[in-house]
Amino acid sequence: MREYLQAASDAVPAVLAEVREWVDIDSGSHDKEGVDRVGALVRARLVRAGFAVEIDRQQVYGDNLVGRRAGDGTLRLLLIGHMDTVYPRGTVAQRPFAVRDGRAYGPGIFDMKSGILAGITALDLVGPDVLARYGSITFICNSDEEIGSPGSTPLIQAEAARADAVLVLEPTRNPNFVTVARKGIAAYTLSVQGVAAHAGVTPESGRNAILELAHLIVALQALNGTIPTLSLNVGAVTGGGQRNVVPAEASALFEMRAADREHFDAGRAAIEAVVAGPRIVPDTTVTLEPGAVHLPLAVTEGARQLVAVAETVGADLGLSIQPQSTGGASDGNTTGGMGIPTLDGLGLIGQHSHNPAEHITIAQIPTRLALLAGIIRALPEQMG
Numbered sequence: 435m436r437e438y439l440q441a442a443s444d445a446v447p448a449v450l451a452e453v454r455e456w457v458d459i460d461s462g463s464h465d466k467e468g469v470d471r472v473g474a475l476v477r478a479r480l481v482r483a484g485f486a487v488e489i490d491r492q493q494v495y496g497d498n499l500v501g502r503r504a505g506d507g508t509l510r511l512l513l514i515g516h517m518d519t520v521y522p523r524g525t526v527a528q529r530p531f532a533v534r535d536g537r538a539y540g541p542g543i544f545d546m547k548s549g550i551l552a553g554i555t556a557l558d559l560v561g562p563d564v565l566a567r568y569g570s571i572t573f574i575c576n577s578d579e580e581i582g583s584p585g586s587t588p589l590i591q592a593e594a595a596r597a598d599a600v601l602v603l604e605p606t607r608n609p610n611f612v613t614v615a616r617k618g619i620a621a622y623t624l625s626v627q628g629v630a631a632h633a634g635v636t637p638e639s640g641r642n643a644i645l646e647l648a649h650l651i652v653a654l655q656a657l658n659g660t661i662p663t664l665s666l667n668v669g670a671v672t673g674g675g676q677r678n679v680v681p682a683e684a685s686a687l688f689e690m691r692a693a694d695r696e697h698f699d700a701g702r703a704a705i706e707a708v709v710a711g712p713r714i715v716p717d718t719t720v721t722l723e724p725g726a727v728h729l730p731l732a733v734t735e736g737a738r739q740l741v742a743v744a745e746t747v748g749a750d751l752g753l754s755i756q757p758q759s760t761g762g763a764s765d766g767n768t769t770g771g772m773g774i775p776t777l778d779g780l781g782l783i784g785q786h787s788h789n790p791a792e793h794i795t796i797a798q799i800p801t802r803l804a805l806l807a808g809i810i811r812a813l814p815e816q817m818g
């Protein structure tokens with residue numbers, strides 16, 4: 435795999451010049467126009483790499499791209515990267531792409547515009563002869579990962595269903611890291627309906643929705659530690675409005691995370707049991723509304739095969755690959771949750787995603803590109 439190192443080093447100036455163009459366009463998840471402008475550049479880059487690119491049109495969020503390339507082999511590979519960022523319009527004007535002290539800064543450069551470009555560059559590095567050993571290579575660039583992929587999840591599910599292996603180009607902070615496990619996330623809105631009353635004149639006729647919600651919050655938070663790997667957080671509360679009125683309404687937003695399907699399902703059942711339990715404040719009505727669900731990305735046999743390939747390729751590059759688990763979700767949760775072998779965290783090396791200090795480390799670009807290229811070259815033999 436060392437053979438790719440020199441070519442990867444030679445590619446760095448072009449990678450930086452191109453990622454600068456992508457980074458210097460605001461593309462927050464809610465900025466359809468900005469995401470579509472980035473999409474036009476990414477699409478042109480995929481076409482240059484030999485992909486036929488379909489546009490998955492979206493009404494609310496940016497359009498998703500699906501690059502396709504057919505080969506003569508059998509293995510069907512899916513690569514995934516997202517074009518949206520967490521930053522609102524105007525962020526680029528404040529802090530555009532910049533290189534300082536061997537680091538390239540800019541909104542979304544690390545998470546993960548450079549990851550998409552790293553994936554495409556690695557495909558270029560291995561060249562058409564190797565790519566032809568695949569049955570098909572599909573490259574999804576989606577528009578809305580940072581808000582849970584509401585528009586792109588059906589596309590990802592459809593493409594993952596006909597893939598044998600998935601590589602997700604999310605970033606990572608250490609050149610030896612790849613991501614094999616991510617906790618699943620279940621989001622909820624919990625609402626309590628009580629009865630309003632004058633707090634001084636007829637308090638006994640009121641039913642305090644905030645009090646009932648408070649008891650529910652304590653019971654929900656108490657689930658932490660009762661199920662392995664589970665973490666539950668009540669993150670927002672609203673309710674009532676006036677000091678002298680028994681509040682008729684209160685609600686909370688919370689999420690539960692767990693590392694594998696068994697404990698994830700146990701967590702969901704435990705939440706439902708708390709809500710179904712007896713009311714502390716009589717005559718209040720409680721509604722639990724499930725929100726977005728990301729199934730856990732767990733380590734399966736197929737994922738272990740992908741890790742083994744990464745380890746072999748990495749060893750040749752002087753890396754000691756360390757598979758990582760993280761609490762954060764990505765589109766890898768969707769593909770891994772479906773049981774499709776998924777290796778994540780294959781983007782470039784840097785730090786501080788979702789933060790103004792976000793950057794990639796330039797000196798670590800060649801090794802990462804060579805690792806990606808080596809994995810892409812080895813997969814048809816190892817998994818085909």
Ligand SMILES: [Zn+2]
Binds near residue numbers: 516545546
């Ligand atoms: Zn990301």
